[in-house]
Amino acid sequence: MANPESIRDKVAVVGVGACKFGENWDQSPSDMIVDAAYEAYADAGIEAPQQQIDAVFTGSLYSQKGPHECSDALKLWKPVTMVSNYCATGTDAFRCGVLSIAAGVYDTVLVVGYDKPKDRGVSGPSVMLDGVRELPKTPAGWFALCASTYFEKYGAGREDLAKIAVKNHHNGCLAPKSFLKREITTDDYFKARIISWPFGLYDSAAQTDGAAAAVITRADLAGSHRDDPVLVKAVTVQAGPNPQKDPSNDFLSWKPTGWAARDAYAMAGISDPRSEIGVAQLHDCFSLTELLSYEDLGFCEKGSAKEHIADGAFELGGDLPVNTDGGLKTFGHPTGATGVRMIYENTLQLQGRAEKRQVADPKLALSHNIGGHPTACGITILGPS
């Protein structure tokens, strides 16, 4: 376990930025990195990044070019580290940046997450035929493995997932940089084709291009950048066993989320997440993943999510709004960018800058990524200064 006092309130987010997420046919990874980073610079009042940034932590799942891709785009000849941790890559890059400041190594660090899957020529993730044991290697097929078990035990079904899809489509319409801006109805949900039961088209995140960036600095220096810096309360990444092989997996939750939550809540000093957290960005690669995360993060009891969904608890007007910008589903899921995009949204929420999707009382803001089969979870908790 991490030392709970090691991170809390020591590091501040002073600038965030994101490029427009979507099918960015006319943008290179460099273009998107520059868009995101320069918006974050402006947000932090940084005018001479070559002097003011001490180090860079970047994350991408698909890039083959290593840390140079980011430093070359920004012409930052600094210590640059590239992080890869499946869909938790963005959160992990942010975590490494936070650790480097908390450790006293650097004062001000740039975090950049990005990915460019739309240059590969396939819609959605490719079916990889590089092995025989884990076929079919489709993420929908992996993440659907909790459905039959969860539905049978708790009586939930696609009608509950539909409400999550409708919510995230609605929220995406309110976020200027989101990919999909289209409301859907429950009828649309049930008419869509099935990808891997119970996941249909509207259960599955939109794989897009995108980049997001954050400038973070020592808490005591934050005031020189902004009047309303956001403080890092907790950040953690947790590895877990391959759920397909794990002999004790009950396929009712994804273990790494529960483990990471315990760690993050201890760091942030949270004892009742449902009342202390006011807004959350959860990893909705598939609708059921969001549903399970409500429970795995302690927002509600295991098995009770469908009742809280029915009550609208996680909608924009609910007591704990989730995926206020549309989430992976409609904002888009450029793998390495997603964790940083969530930090971008939570920062805007905490600073009251989220416009039409602004949550009335964001209190503490949580963001959550899971990655792999899933075999990893990253959680960040931010709070007002």
Add this chain to the structure above:
Amino acid sequence: MAGIRSYGAYVPRTRLPLSMLGERPGKEGGPEKAVAWNDEDAITMAVGAAISCLEGFDRTAIDAVFFASTTHSFREKQAAALIARALDLGRGVRTVDHAGSLRAGTTALRAAFDAVSAGSARNVLVVASDARMAAPGSALEANFGDGAAAFWVSEQDEIACLASHHALADEILDVWRSEGDPFVHSWEDRFVVQEGYVPRICEAVQGLVQQDGGELGDFSRVALYAPDARSHATAARKLGVSSEQLVPPLFGQLGNTGTAFAPMQLALALETTRPGQRILLASYGDGAEALSFEVGDAVSKLEPRRGVRWHLERRRPARSYDAFLKARSLGPSEWDPGSNPGLSATIHFRERDEDLSLRGQRCKACGAVQFPAQRVCETCFNKDDFESVRLSDRIGRVVTYTFDYFFPTPDPPTVVTVTEVDGARIHLQLVNCTPEETRLGMPVEFVFRRIHESGGRPNYYWKGNPVEDGSPVEA
């Protein structure tokens, strides 16, 4: 005396109604043929037949594998070694491929008797399997079917001993398949039957009867290879085989299974025989040969197994002719499966125990079984202290499932599960199972299948097949 100790057969579950060949809808109850689906081929059918043959026996006794086929995927690279690995027979087995002629099935069988009689092998597993391809729309298409048969040849507990054998060789270009050609070709069918098949198979049968100094009436069962139903009837009539003697050739149900045809006829005869009966088997291809068997008392002690009849009773009509073409890679497709380098041969080699033999390991400290092999125990974290265990002959239980419509297959969706076997969890596709039939906790057996063709090569792994009686799995 060298004889057959056990037998097994395999027929693909999918049947193509012959009406579909005429672009008509499939007709229930009409003539059909068994067709290997996209995850089946000569190798997987051979493994299926062999598993039936070995059922209930200690397979480590097998010291040689003779495989007969004309449709193994590689021109250079042995099939018998792969089959032996899938059956987890150990590296001490002698492996031989018999190929090139439709007669190879009975040739391999005869060679096994020779080896056992000579003492160069004690227990030979003979497997014949074919999935021949006729060009879509050709005259041959309606006759071809796919299947396999396996025999254990030994001097122990023989259910049928080889009594006599008569062979003749001939050079004739009647049916053939050239290097690089996926399809079998034929000269004019009247020539093939009148100058090839009918006179040669009669000559072999009559030669054997004369050689024995007996008559055809001495045989309780007569099993004849034939290219089609009509020539089969012609040969039987010319030989004077009675309808009681004649083993049904299964045209309209199974089809001509090539090198496996005569062996499958023998398996069918053994399924219905009694001690003291005599069986005559004749095969054809570049000549002809006849073999006679005397059925022993042990036949009544052999546990029932999956033979030809068992498989014929289990069928699923193909959805459409188009689905059949896709399953056999005969339709145009946007992506060439050979357009990438495929599985790394080094990784494939390292993982052969897991992928081909479905071997896992048991932790000697805590007893937990895991798959694939790990260095550190997933349960108790003990390091490098495991014993290898075969999982392919165990029964698994479905822990969870999904139906994947995204995975490329001619018949989506693919039923994908996590299946637990002896405590180990395996990510496993199911066969012979629709979404409606899929249940949590359902027991499955393991079947060897083609998993994909990445790199333009067949890549093999195991799938789950629901256990029919749904009997509870032992703890």
